[in-house]
Amino acid sequence: MKMHTLNKVLSVMAVACFISTGCSTKISDEAPPEIKVSGSKTGRSKSEHTNYFLAKGKYADIKVSLPEPPKADSALFENDIAVYRETRKLKGTKLWEDARINADMSPDNMCRYFSEPAGIELSKEKTPWTYYLIGKISGDASRSAKEAKKYYQRKRPFVYFNERTCSTLEDDKEHIDSGSFPSSHSAYGELVGLILTELIPSRQNEIISAAHQFGYYRVVCGFHWASDIEAGRQLAAYVNAELHANSEFMHALQMAKKELSAK
Template structure:
């Protein structure tokens, strides 16, 4: 079994996030064949691809920065820079990125991919993103549970961009960032599907993780470690035949995808640059 108590806690979180069921929603349009049913962690929450084969984040990342270390001073400096972006359009984007519920979550990558990601229009890609979210999120928990690193909003007695999540976040280790691992994994997978969109997709994946800095939910070191876990997850997925088949099917869907909302994309493009050029 995947890690018992910790895994169950993450499954509970992802149950809300991946909550649109594979079989309970209306069937997709005839032009986009429905994906085959997959195992579920609970009703409506498809399992990841990797199961017990998840990379071990405790082996992949070093310990988080110690108090009063130069690395923690860097975390504090980035925290101050990110918090200066609160109460503006960058926080609005960060708040949107914090929501991992489906069907909302994959829309973060619509503009970068240049086609909407929906269950009706791109069912295999939609399912792929649900399943890789579970893999990337689960993969952070060996280190999260071991280090139990304090989050910045707790450290400074501040708030976040998602007050409703704060009680759960206080009990969930900060290091590595699960949102970042998920977003960076998604970026890498989408590059595999649409390599001609590499720059836009990876820029959006970077911004997706940095949104956690603006939200005051993570330190810079959490973000960097989350990318490392994502890289390990993505690398391991390359050996999974079902994942490879879904990538191929998603590639065909994207090639025939619908147009995006250009006004939304122009507004988003102005917000996805690196925070203060430091990351």
């Protein structure tokens, strides 16, 4: 067979493969590992305690990476109090209800919440690797924040003022004795936002805005001071840097990039 004829046959075979099986655009048959998801829809997801990429000792030293919470006699704490009192006026509004709904840190709710700013429907069924990433990093955000909470033992605003939050009484009781600084919701929301902007850079403004709003909901709800939210955002940046040195995370990130690029 002449060379040009052979090349023609091979070209036809390649086209046939593309049409009949889609092999030229196939990403991977590899499915992400399963993640455990359980817990209350009104509070923290239990998955945050079992899903994580980083070993415990890999988290940034909070005494170095985060500033201390504002002192009781400081201007920053006066601002925290002013913001808390102002947000009490939001009770009964849509923002108050949104804050209640987004107390839920489950990967299903996080995917629902970030789908619009990401410009794509995120779900376990349609974007399994992205769903896996979002669910898996919940523990990295919460465990790093937990160390700081235990260290600083800052009183939550609803405890400080002996008031109710936007959530359920059960949820309030679960948070009475846990520290306020920094906000794990803020850290998690910001971490998800940072990762999604890397996956979908064309939507970075919308995604980061949504991530900031997710943290602010905790101020609206009454679980956190404004300075807790800012500390959570800072913590997310440190955790994100540590994650990028983790091979398991980087593999999942690349798989998520591939699945989203095919959308």
